[in-house]
Each structure stands twice: as structure tokens, then as C-alpha cells.
Amino acid sequence: MRRRQAVGLLSLLPLTAALGLTGCAREQPFQQLEGATMGTRYHIRFQPPSHSFDVAALQAAVEARLEALNASLSTYRADSLITAFNEAPVGQAMPIDADFEHMLTLSRQVHKASSGAFDPTVGGLVNLWGFGWPKPEQPLTRLPEPDAIEAARARFDAVEQPSPGQLLKHAPLRLDFSAIAKGYGVDLIAEVVRSQGVQHFMTEIGGEVATQGKGPTGGPWRIGIEAPDPAVTGRLLTRVHLTDGALATSGNYRNFFEVEGRRFSHVIDPVSGYPVPQPPVSVSVIAPSVALADAWATAFMVLDEERGVQVAEENQLAVYWVYQDNGGHRARQSSRMQPYLDTAKH
DSSP: OOOOOOSOSEEOHHHHTTTTOOOTTOSSOOEEEEEEETTEEEEEEEOOSSTTOOHHHHHHHHHHHHHHHHHHHOTTOTTSHHHHHHHSOTTOOEEOOHHHHHHHHHHHHHHHHTTTSSOTTTHHHHHHTTOSSSOOSSOOOSOOOHHHHHHHOOOGGGEEOSSTTEEEESSSOOOOOHHHHHHHHHHHHHHHHHHTTOOSEEEEETTEEEEESOOTTSSOEEEEEEOOOTTOOSOEEEEEEESSEEEEEEEOTTOEEEETTEEEESOBOTTTSSBOSSOOSEEEEEOSSHHHHHHHHHHHHHSOHHHHHHHHHHTTOEEEEEEEETTEEEEEEOTTTGGGEEEOOO
8 A cells, every 4th residue: 555656646737827827806816835744845825815914824824733743643753643652562552642533533434444445554564565664775576475464464453542542552563644644734734724714725735635715717726637657747637626625646657666577566455465466557536635535545546446436436436547558548437526527638
């Protein structure tokens, strides 16, 4: 269950082609904020509610909220709550905060609905197969032994909350919410922007997007889904039109490795413990929140095509898959995605 390694799967049209537009008849022109977070950049495109709107205060509030999130969930910080949990002995209850609990709740929801295709304890398998963090000094030259795969298999059911604000593990494992946390970060930015009285905005981290109201042209926000071609950037397959929506994309088209003459993807199935043979090259999901869209995009990278379509329909999700096909690509969408799409001109 490897997360997004391909960059640029979403072309954020309002941040590029629409950058110079002023909202036509609207009183205030759209503005843009950006900053560093989660190893990438956040972007906010918004229409201030008044000419005296304090943009600096908005950015300070956004960055304070993101800092609090990273203090809870960043596996790259030695002082984060999740690092403390991961390093704690089996059976020892550790404190967690509201953000941590919310990630657990959403993760369990998607884990159950996807029959385990989404699992935030998959990190042991990712490391075993040689593409975890930190990167191994030498590439994998032999396939892992079945016993090692079994020992490293994801075990989300071994994570327990004995009481509110407490978490423990019943087996050696590591939690990693990287497959959902960026989406949650986008949701939190949107909350902050909304709380400042802004009605029309788009927020984004690493290709995960939340929108509200109208875009700079006066219509829905338009987000382009790029063709999965590592040699060409910027060519669109389609555009997604969002007014009040949440969109996330996972992609894998640049990430394969060879061991013992066999080619493997970087997408790990948490249930089997093995790489998915032929995952989609990208999956885009529209869901009630960006966090849910983020988690579901990961799950649909793992599920095979027909099962993925079935799960999308069962959970009333708008999903857009792109698969490799005879040197090219083909797209497929769930019934709920169609109303959001138009055909891009190449």
C-alpha cells in the first residue's frame, strides 16, 4: 500500500491558468497563499471577504494548525505523539490527541469497508520490500522469505484504545497515517479559512484538494487530472469540476523495481503482504472529506479493478481509475464520478 510517489497527477488549474483572474464582477480579487508542510507545499487560493481582510493572520492561523497536526502525526519528528507510540513497548498505553483519534476513526472506517486494503500499519511490509524510509543502503536483491512477510504483515486489529485519549498495541507494529494525513491537513486548512469568513476558496497539499464556493472565473473550481506519462507533463485526461468538494489522487506510474528477474510495483497489499501485480497508474476519489478521499485513493490502488468498482458503488464514491493498456492508457470511472468530469482537450 505505497503512497503517492508520482508528482503532478493533479494539475491545479485555478493556481495556474486562472492566476491572473480577478473574479469578474466580485468586489475583491482572489489571492494566493502558500507554505511548506509535510515534505511538500500547501496552497490556498481564496477571495477575501473584505478589502481590510488580514491575510497575514490567516496564514499564521493555518500554519499554527498544521504545526499542531505535525506534532501529533509526523513520523519524521522524534517528538511527535505517533513516534512515541511507535517506539513504546507492546502493551503500554500511550497518550493521543483529538487529531490522532480522528485519524484512527477514519482509518478503521476505510479499513473495514475496503476489506483491509487500507491499513496504516503496513509500514513494516513497505520496509521489508525495500522502499520504506529511511531508504536502504542497497536495493533489494532477493525476494523476502514467506516467514518474514508473515511476521511483517499489517495488523491494524492489534491497535486498541483502552480508554479515550489512550492507545496501545498488542503486537510489534508501527502506525503511519501518511496515506490519510495530507488529506486531513487539507480539511484542517479549509476549516481555518472558513472560520475567517472566507466563502470562496480552494486549499491543496500535494495534490489533495478541498474547494468551497466559486472559482476565480465565477464557475466551479476546475482541477485537471494529468495523463500518466512520465515523459510528458501537463497533458490532461479530464477535468474535475468542484464547487464544495474534496478530491485526492494516488499514483504509481513511475515506481517499479526488479528482483530475481521479476518486476514489482511499489503498491503493497496489506492483506497478502505482497506487491499488487498490476495496480492502476492513478486513482482519483471525490469523498465527503479530503481525508476520506485520500485513504480511499490508497485502498483503490490495492483493490483489483472489478472489486474496486464494486466497492466504489457500495460506498457511493466518485472514483476515476487510470490503467496501463497496450502501451497507452485507459480510464474507468464509477457512476458517481461522471457528473464531475469533462473531456480535456489535449
